[in-house]
Amino acid sequence: GAVVSQHPSRVICKSGTSVKIECRSLDFQATTMFWYRQFPKQSLMLMATSNEGSKATYEQGVEKDKFLINHASLTLSTLTVTSAHPEDSSFYICSARGSGTGTMNTEAFFGQGTRLTVV
């Protein structure tokens, strides 16, 4: 299956600083990428959807100025958590969907996730 690589897997940052998380599709072109947040023992909640070359579409309640999403190429999307606070500590997961035919066009492949801890 297709591979989505997310980096870093873990990051600890000080309150007030910014953190960038990368999501790369390694063997396919990802026309659409999704960013999710998952708190402990909870489900994945969609934060935003980004299409290559376009501005991201954010879900209600997600601050676009705080969670900056860039999807400048077909293989890379980044999520930057700006001015991070302890309540931003969470597990952030990206998924990518390709533009080909068959399952590649509909199945979303997930990254390994990034554990963000803000101290």
Add this chain to the structure above:
Amino acid sequence: GESVGLHLPTLSVQEGDNSIINCAYSNSASDYFIWYKQESGKGPQFIIDIRSNMDKRQGQRVTVLLNKTVKHLSLQIAATQPGDSAVYFCAESMDTGRRALTFGSGTRLQVQP
């Protein structure tokens, strides 16, 4: 808003038994459903999917059943193994999967040796 939910938060089974994990969804417009397995500290792993024009689909040791009448989805795992222990999520989407996924609340499967 619309949501996808599960009946049981934790399911404990004996190794070798069959497991059934259930999911109720409420968005009647959903036409694509997926089951994911998530191990601790990892991203979701695709297990099996099904489109709304089907009511059953089988994979290796897994079967997904879809009942659109009562908006119910289930995952059956045959001969459950310790390696199956994880949290399982159902997810739904519209436009045959081209829209973002909405995840259910998850069921933890514990396999007793």
